[in-house]
Amino acid sequence: MSVLGDRKGLIAHGTLLLALVSACLFSIFSGAAHVSAGDLWHSGVFQLRLARTGIALVAGAGLSVSGVIFQSLLRNPLAEPYVLGVSAGAGLGAALAIVLGLMAVGTWTLPGMAFLGAMGSILLVYALARTRGGAMPGSTLLLSGVIVNAVLGNVLMFLVSLASSEKLHGVAWWLLGDLQMFDWALLRIVSVVVAAGVAISIILARDLNLLALGDEPAAHLGLDVEWAKRLFFIVASLMTGATVAACGLIGFIGLIVPHTVRLAIGPDHRRLVTASALAGAAFLVLADSVARTVMAPSEIPIGVVTSLLGGPFFLFLLRRKKSSYGN
């Protein structure tokens, strides 16, 4: 954590923390309902905004840190939380719950089925990527993930093609992200999983640095490479799975936040993990405030906002720092 202590790191983290606090305040004070600041604290509106800000914060941090981990683990700048099939597996579970009408049975069936789907796809990818000797080469992992993603994604599309139009709408919304939060228990579970994942990544940030160098250099520098890869694969997948189960697929954020932060403060994971968690949380809280206010009281899918806001911003950064980009 010593790197945090230097001037640049401190300024970056201070700025991001300030941004996160401002985003949360903005989120709490904006929304479809018009409530005066004095009445807000006693109303259900406040509780709803609190829960919603909470899930946006947690999901933003979780997806961004997952992105950081997958980019280091797979040594691929295009890696993001959904690249290894978690999204398609969770999507399949969610679509099954929606198409079969299971969500009418209880509020837990949708996140439950999505999480089961996510876990199923993770196990499948893990089993496929492991070689006989127990090793898990990054390229094999990536290939297995991409193939599982494609196959499950097509099964999902088959399900969608069978769905009636009103169910189709539900699936479509889920695939673009949905941060409506009705249940404190669900929020607590997702928060615990993400907090644990982020904490492990902060503590073992040095190992992420080594993994990013490649298997051989990392092993020469004393890292148990296979152990570290398995651990980070599981940590990132669990964070992604929990997030996706609670709020569907929120695209873009897990790809763009790590890269943006890397452009700003460099590739050292001892700063990158914490800074990405803060930046991702702030970004998603802000994006959600936009999603539920621009057409209030109607909402627009959060995934649309993250890509519309994030894309141009990232391209702008990339153009400005073109000469210095690339680790």
Add this chain to the structure above:
Amino acid sequence: MIFGCSRDAPPDRTIGRKPRIVSLAPSVTEILFVLGKGDSLIGVTDHCDYPPEANRIERVGGFGTPSVERLLTLTPDVVIAAGLERSEVADVLRRAGIGVLDVRIGNFHELFDAIRQIGEAVDAHEKAKDLITRMQGELKALATRDSATRPEQRPHVFVEIGSHPLMTAGGGSFLDDLVTRAGGVNVAHSVSQAYPVISPEKVVEWNPDVIVVAEMGRAGLAATELSHRIGWADISAVKNRRIIDDIHPDLLFRPGPRLVEGVKALSARLHDSPPQGKR
């Protein structure tokens, strides 16, 4: 929209025998049965489940996306749809000499118009006229009963048609019209989209007296579920347990003859629920 009615079909085919009719919408199937043409139906969609006799008729595919091949082999005289998703289906059928009637039903006015058109297409004008008169009469009776109630005394109603995410029926939707005719005020009336995804906090602000949950399979479960939602405990309808989840969604959504039953069922329930919440 009429792409060509049974009148365009070669007249010799229908003389001396029952017309062969295919329905491409559950609402159309229900209308045809009420018009006494159930026994002329030779094909329906996968979703046509009422009246029960409809389940015994051959299926020709999904709503709006029928199998054209199946339609052609059935050799119907007329195909009646309510909103074909692919207009080229109508062209193919017409070229094969099959009459096609595609009705649009977005409000009660269009529903009556559709019944009249269908009646003409299947040679049942009189029965169609009777049905329209009966439905209009029942709606008028409800309206007369409610005209004594001043608008501010009518219960405010939130219609929940989906929970992941929260979806309701805005102004201009059939359900909005239905709630009004049942003597209620749709809280989402000012929302211009027909079926918007709505912020849950807006429902807290609207503070409806009654919440109607119109989603398959949630009957009997919705009241408990809604009372456990974050921030919803203080909504008048939730506090006073005025949550209606046992009206069959088809009575509220399917734009056919039973819609009047839906209005009556809702009206009966709303009259048990005078406004309570402050606004």
